[in-house]
Amino acid sequence: MSDSAPSVPVNCRPRACGSARLGGESTVTERRRFLALGISSLVIASLSLTACGTRASSAPGDAGAKKVVKIGVIAPLSGGLSSMGTGIQNSVDLAVKQANASNALAGWTIQIDAQDDQASPDVGKNAATKLAGDKDVVAVVGPLNSSVGQAIQPILDPSKIPLVSPANTNPTLTRGAEASTNPKRTYTSYFRTCTTDAIQGPFAAQYLLNAGIKKVATVHDKKAYGQGLVTEFTKAFTAGGGTIVAAETVNPDDKDFAAVIAKIKPTAPQALYYGGEHPVSSLLTKQMKDAGLKIPLMGGDGMYDPAYITNGGSATAGDLVTSVGAPAESLPSAQQFVSDYKAAGYSSGYSTYGLYAYDAANAIINALKVSLPTASDATSARAATVDALGKVNFQGASGNVSFDEFGDNRTRVLTVYKVENGAWVANTTDEVK
Template sequence: MTRRRRFLAMGISGLVIASLSLTACGTRANTASGNPSATKIVKIGVIAPLSGNLSSMGTGIQNSVDLAVKQANASGALPGWTIQIDAQDDQASPDVGKNAATKLAGDKDVVAVVGPLNSSVGQAIQPILDPSNISLVSPANTSPTLTRGADASTNPKRTYASYFRTCTTDAIQGPFAAQYLLDQGIKQVATVHDKKAYGQGLVTEFTKAFTAGGGTVVAAETVNPDDKDFAAVIAKIKPTAPQALYYGGEHPVSSLLTKQMKDAGLKIPLMGGDGMYDPAYITNGGTATEGDLVTSVGAPAESLPSAQKFVSDYQAAGYSSGFSTYGLYAYDAANAIINSLKVSLPTASDASAARQPTVAALDKVSFEGASGNVAFDEFGDNKTRVLTVYKVENGKWVPNKTGEFK
């Protein structure tokens, strides 16, 4: 049965992205401050790429968690307890992520973890953290299988009760992009993905929705995440005369792909998901990125008063790097954990005793976060399904359409 989709238009003002464009750096040190009466320590882990070509996104996640923790400690949100952060660099690698998760699981003070960025890392660390009842709240994982199992679309089943996410999924992001292109009169596209869980999932969901809506995928190609020369792929795609190219993957590859594609005379827009929504895409791709498109979770930052406060607080905190694509969702993930700790810690003898009660509390959490209302459904997915299409105009990401996926 073809699913009906409706997009509810929302008003959009100019996008504030100055915080996205700062150079990625920052500390990986533990954070604790502001609660002099506290006698016990509880830790929130962070697993994200803090080095490498995705470090701007990973550092934005770390800093945003740090902000939430500092605010909670300063306000005495958890009487008798001080929250510390233990941030681990997963280098965007599942194997490195496993080591990070194993280290955090072995620390009796760690109750929950924010992260990771990459869905492939999420798949790798779920089975390590879940047996220890450590909550994992991702601001960025979009693969539907992480919450709904291998048969996510036909027979959804929650595999890990301790896993939650504050972002939307490929099952929403892919169809949202497909409908946008169809609405623009684009009926023929080529697809390319990087073979990773995130990119492949995006293209799969996009393709299903695009073809169901009457569109045709004229070419479907893959690349490797470390590729730099795309001449062979472009040579296969160009004769099929697509009106657009939909890419599943992150900005380091897509920025090169769009430049080489247009240099080869294939002057069509490249569209992708939130893994492309970074100033580095425009910096690395140059003028070739003009007119390119992405979908990203949520509404533009300054369209929500709660998001405006987050941006103001983040800037006032003096971080030397921006919050990047997933900062709002990392901040909300951390606060979802902190709100749950308010329930689980008062009766806990130590931090480890609060692990399972924290998982249970997250199931019921509901609050107004920086990105909007934060509450999880029976699978651990965020109930909010708002997305925005951004377009490169005059060398900047500019919001083009915001809607709620129905």
């Protein structure tokens, strides 16, 4: 149902009517009667416009009227990570269109409100504030970056707006500052469909150890995601008998890594483990190999994007990433999503987190099936939606979706991908128990 009111033509303006001739010279009485009719028409038109402008008509017998509920999206829709962010937005859009087409929420129409966070915590705060102030917003999918997640949790939680991230992997977002030693859920409205760095870091460490690599240099970009990933990797790698020969940091907007490479090269690492996203790591791997340090660079899911290979060129050959879930082609449920996504005609791909954004949206929609029937409006359904999300259990595009007591997805599947012949190729997939 469109929110815009239909146009009501008013063909006779007061000035034109005042000069009309009806079979000759108009009398004063005729003029007054005609003007009265014109004014009456304008009043009726005004009332019609007012009625059509309401969000959901409650007139008796209007069985087709539906209330509007919105699912917000917060993701980077511009900048270096826009391919990932747009994939998130499109995948949520697909889930919403399918739900509306099947009348999944009787009496309600779902809309999405996508906000560009530019991968910036400050911009993300503004986006969250805007969505929290919209009475029709019942839940939000996103964000991509853990640092943005940290920034927007305190804004959405007081309004009881559930936030379901397809991509945040920092463990502290669900388990608090002492995630590994004394886990405590800080925000009960926060959930995620992806796995965490507490699993991803050790998974990468074990892969390198199994490959006979015992000496590794680490670099991270000082952001929540990158720092957390390197922390978890380091703990597992050293516990398994490996040695971190150098530990360096860079800034997220750095372009020249000569100084960092000069520090790392004399330590003779067998691999470099990077915590951060592909715009930086693609430059780092190229400059590292141009400087004669021809070792594989390994990172997390923030690197798993075709843009890494495009930007890094031939220098990326042999590089590695871990990414959440199994390859889409290995899951029948994912294949259906891929087919539906292509059929929808989006101009860009679903990217790294499309499956998880689709599942996040469907988790919300499943929760709304419980919370909306007794709600008078979207705002009154928020708290009940949070409660219902904690109980969802369904087969999603990425696998089974259900949340533990912290809001983390119970399914913990990871895959190592390797750059071969200019493409990411699945190397090994496993579920971490």
